[in-house]
Amino acid sequence: MNTWKSIFAQSPVNSGYYDEEELPHSNWHWPKGTWFQARRDIMRERQPAWGHNIRKLHEISALRGLNS
Numbered sequence: 001m002n003t004w005k006s007i008f009a010q011s012p013v014n015s016g017y018y019d020e021e022e023l024p025h026s027n028w029h030w031p032k033g034t035w036f037q038a039r040r041d042i043m044r045e046r047q048p049a050w051g052h053n054i055r056k057l058h059e060i061s062a063l064r065g066l067n068s
Contacts, residue, residue: 001009003024 007023
């Protein structure tokens, strides 16, 4: 039986004994320096924050007299 089958068979949902301390442990970290992260950073630099755009829209509508 593989690890995941063992975990599900022992889960409280399946009326099994469940001891979290006995589960296999592994250290895992998010990957760093990926293409997606670089692309995200580029897009963030090119596009202003949403709050900035909303303020700009309010300023334009106030100048046009649309806000009362």
